[in-house]
Amino acid sequence: MTAMTSAGTTLGISAGSPATFNEVGFEALAPYTVIGEITDIGGDIGRVYNLVTHNPLATRHTAKFKGSYNSGSLNLTLAIDRADAGQILAKTALMSDSDYSFKIAFQDGTVTYFRGKVMSFPVNPGNVDSITSGTITIEITADDDGNDFVEAAS
Amino acid sequence: MINARAARPFRLAGKTYAPGDPVALGDQQFRDLEGAGLVTRVARPAARIAAQVSARTKRATKIADPGNEPPAGNNNGADQ
Numbered sequence: 001m002t003a004m005t006s007a008g009t010t011l012g013i014s015a016g017s018p019a020t021f022n023e024v025g026f027e028a029l030a031p032y033t034v035i036g037e038i039t040d041i042g043g044d045i046g047r048v049y050n051l052v053t054h055n056p057l058a059t060r061h062t063a064k065f066k067g068s069y070n071s072g073s074l075n076l077t078l079a080i081d082r083a084d085a086g087q088i089l090a091k092t093a094l095m096s097d098s099d100y101s102f103k104i105a106f107q108d109g110t111v112t113y114f115r116g117k118v119m120s121f122p123v124n125p126g127n128v129d130s131i132t133s134g135t136i137t138i139e140i141t142a143d144d145d146g147n148d149f150v151e152a153a154s
Numbered sequence: 155m156i157n158a159r160a161a162r163p164f165r166l167a168g169k170t171y172a173p174g175d176p177v178a179l180g181d182q183q184f185r186d187l188e189g190a191g192l193v194t195r196v197a198r199p200a201a202r203i204a205a206q207v208s209a210r211t212k213r214a215t216k217i218a219d220p221g222n223e224p225p226a227g228n229n230n231g232a233d234q
Contacts, residue, residue: 015189016182024233030184085166085192092190 007105007123010034011041013089013100017115021147026113032103035086035136037079042074045104045112045140047148057107071114071140071148080123090136092116100139109154116140155183158193 012032040138050067081087093100106112113147116138123134140147155178160171166187171177178194187193 013180013186014182015186031180032185033183033186036165039220081165083163083170084185085164085190088164088190089186 003108006041006107006116007082009041010037011074011086011106012103012105014103014122015089015093015096015098015100017099018100018101021143021145021150023113023150024101025154026101026150027152028099030103032101033041033086033089035076035078036084037081037087037091038076039079039133040077041074041104042077042093043138044075045074045114045149047071055088069142071142073119073137075136076136076138078134078136081104089131090118090121094121111152113150113152113153114140114148117145155179156181157196158184158188159196161192161194175184 012034014029014032016029018029047069049069052065052067054063054065056063078087079104089100089129097117099117102114102116104112119139120137121134124130125131125132139147158177158179160173160175162173164187165173166177167178176196177187179193183222184193184195188195
């Protein structure tokens with residue numbers, strides 16, 4: 001294993017829900033519909049806990065605890081392609097309150113599955129030298145059992 | 155795999171589909187794209203065969219119905 005670029009990374013979407021929150025459950029929804037023309041996948045893909053502190057008078061130290069957690073979000077930048085099936089599904093997801101299933105496939109073959117809500121998909125026309133672009137924000141969700149990600153090695 | 159047809163133009167996995175073009179999709183992907191109005195299901199040959207068998211069964215039942223029996227006597231037509 002060595003460092004790699006993100007070239008070749010793809011993001012797929014499905015309206016289906018995995019029967020079990022594991023690789024088998026998510027892969028049963030395959031093939032995912034890849035969202036086309038993505039130029040950047042930003043955001044924090046991973047759980048982040050809030051810090052809870054406690055300062056007892058008697059000891060002066062700061063006691064630290066893990067509070068609630070947030071599973072993160074993705075911010076996609078892409079060129080608008082109104083005929084792309086993945087972008088059309090993302091628009092459908094935007095109009096839904098339901099969670100959708102997502103699959104990120106990295107260059108080395110590693111795959112990350114998660115569930116999330118498409119929160120926004122605005123279009124940015126830009127200027128005369130711009131590609132008509134858009135951004136998609138996906139908020140990653142966790143279920144009541146704390147499941148939020150499934151990672152599968154290549 | 156489900157045999158579908160494109161309901162309107164779209165691009166998927168590097169291919170462009172025009173309305174009416176055949177598209178082979180997995181079960182869930184078909185439901186996804188059908189929900190987005192991109193594809194419609196193509197009637198499977200097995201379903202058509204089942205419909206034909208059903209129609210033949212109905213005709214046979216109608217003939218066997220006592221209310222549809224031919225009049226008494228020799229009705230063998232050309233064999234008389």
